[in-house]
Amino acid sequence: xxxxxxxxxxxxxxxxxxxxxxxxPISGHRSxxxxxxxxxxxxxxxxxxxxxxxxxxxxxxGRFSGRxxxxxxxxxxxxxxxxxxxxxYLCASSLxxxxxxxxxxxxxxxxxxx
Amino acid sequence: KQEVTQIPAALSVxxxxxxxxxxxxxxxxxxxxxWFRQDPGKGLTSLLLIQxxxxxxxxxxLNASLDKSSxxxxxxxxxxxxxxxxxxxxxxxxQVDNAGNMLTFGGGxxxxxxx
Numbered sequence: 001x002x003x004x005x006x007x008x009x010x011x012x013x014x015x016x017x018x019x020x021x022x023x024x025p026i027s028g029h030r031s032x033x034x035x036x037x038x039x040x041x042x043x044x045x046x047x048x049x050x051x052x053x054x055x056x057x058x059x060x061x062g063r064f065s066g067r068x069x070x071x072x073x074x075x076x077x078x079x080x081x082x083x084x085x086x087x088x089y090l091c092a093s094s095l096x097x098x099x100x101x102x103x104x105x106x107x108x109x110x111x112x113x114x
Numbered sequence: 115k116q117e118v119t120q121i122p123a124a125l126s127v128x129x130x131x132x133x134x135x136x137x138x139x140x141x142x143x144x145x146x147x148x149w150f151r152q153d154p155g156k157g158l159t160s161l162l163l164i165q166x167x168x169x170x171x172x173x174x175x176l177n178a179s180l181d182k183s184s185x186x187x188x189x190x191x192x193x194x195x196x197x198x199x200x201x202x203x204x205x206x207x208x209q210v211d212n213a214g215n216m217l218t219f220g221g222g223x224x225x226x227x228x229x
Contacts, residue, residue: 004157006157031215033215033216033217035217035219042219042220042221042222043203043205043217043219044219045216045217045218048215048216050215056215056216058216090157090158092158092215094215101215102148102160102163103148103160103205103215103217104160105150105157105158105159105160106157107156107157108156108157110155
């Protein structure tokens with residue numbers, strides 16, 4: 001059974017550009033959540049999608065957005081990139097839409113903003 | 115607002131030692147607590163999930179305990195091996211209606227096991 005797949009794994013952008021990251025959850029998982037990991041702030045919650053609806057959103061500016069498709073695949077977009085957006089972006093999926101499920105993470109997409 | 119703290123931030127032990135990693139959280143109203151392992155440059159690997167109604171979970175050489183009332187969890191690693199070297203993260207899911215799968219993470223404990 002394939003795990004959570006994130007693409008691309010590495011990417012380099014310049015300030016002002018935008019980026020789209022993709023996440024394919026484990027088959028059958030309907031909840032997808034996104035996290036940002038930086039050396040200074042650690043792991044921070046971005047947003048969660050369940051059945052194509054955003055259920056929760058973390059404390060990030062509106063430049064960070066996401067969506068989920070009917071097959072549960074999710075994308076996140078960051079517009080007008082800033083140097084501080086350089087981070088490892090991690091996607092996690094969960095079998096259930098309730099609060100007791102175990103989260104499984106992908107390998108992440110490492111974004112470098114120059 | 116939930117805050118999760120992990121102590122120590124870094125730990126170096128000789129191979130074969132039993133060790134304990136600590137995790138504390140400020141709000142005891144949680145649904146569950148999950149321990150993860152992260153190797154450098156990699157994603158998170160789930161180690162153990164403890165539901166709020168449970169006191170401990172075991173998997174191989176790993177044992178995690180949960181004391182909700184005191185806001186503490188410990189991860190016990192028996193007979194440590196060099197392959198256990200990684201960063202260990204604990205994360206809690208709050209007990210609110212719309213908590214969904216939003217986890218609050220601790221800062222992690224970077225473990226090095228020396229041969």
